[in-house]
Each structure stands twice: as structure tokens, then as C-alpha cells.
Amino acid sequence: MPTRHLHLTPWRVAVAALATVWVLVLLSLVVSPRIAVLALAAFALAGAAARVASPLRRAFVVRRRVVDVIVLLVFGVVLGYLGLTAALG
Template identity: 50%
Template sequence: MRETPLTTAAVAAGALAVVGGIVAFGVLVDVQAAVLTLAGVALLAAAARLALPATRVFSVRRRAVDVAIMLAFAVALAGLGLTTAL
């Protein structure tokens, strides 16, 4: 049986840098824009997980489970970002 390769340190560091940058943007500039940006990133991650082969993106569970979780996360963040006023 073929094993899926582990995510490289560069990919993991890049993902953490993107999320950290968006959180910093939310703290310093605008929380609502940062939440909506995180929703967009989750949507892009779901599309990447769906379209790219398993060796190119994070793969921990089955593809359908990962995509469903990321889409639910994107919808929840978008809903919160559009309806919550600070």
C-alpha cells in the first residue's frame, strides 16, 4: 500500500504565515475584513484539496471529509463576518 507523503515544513510554515498575517491584519486594521479574508482562504483551501492531488496539499483524512469541513468553516466565518458588528 502506498503511503501519502507528509506535508513539508515549507508548506506548513507558509500556511501558518498566511493565517498569522490575516490575524495581525484583524488586530491592527479591521476585524470584519480579516474574518471575511479567512473565510476566503478556507474556501480556496477546500478548492485546492478538491482539485490537487494528495501529494500537493495537506491530506489527513479522506478528501470528501476535508472539503466538507473546510466548506462548513468558510460558510460559518462568512456568516459571522457579515452579521457581526463590532
């Protein structure tokens, strides 16, 4: 395997993340938008935790780790706040 591909995200992780987001979209249509938004917030917070815990060479190396963690934390907290306070039906 060429060394330039060693830093890419494994395809299984990318497919699992995409499938999870699609499940959350379906959840919002079938069950409740509030539950889906809160689940997406939890998914973003889990992504921040995974980014902190992942080895530097096995992670997304396009940006700095600190930037990824801060963006995911803010995204998760804002989605959680909106999921708890907004009138989502």
C-alpha cells in the same frame, strides 16, 4: 528519502499557511476584525479548492478528501456569514 515521508505536507506549504493565519490575526488587530474574518473565510474556501485539486498522493492523507473539503467549506461559509452579519467593531 524514506517512503513514509512522501505523503507529508511540504514544509513550505505548512509555513505559508501558518504565516498567512498570523498575518490575518495582525490584520484583525490593526485594520478591522471584519476584514480579517472575511479573509479567513476566503482562506478556508481556498483550502477546500486546493484540497479538491491536489493529487491524492500530494495531499494530507490523514483523513478522506471528502471530509476535508466538507469541513473547510462549512468553516468558510460560516465564517463568511459571521463576518458579514456580526457586529465586529
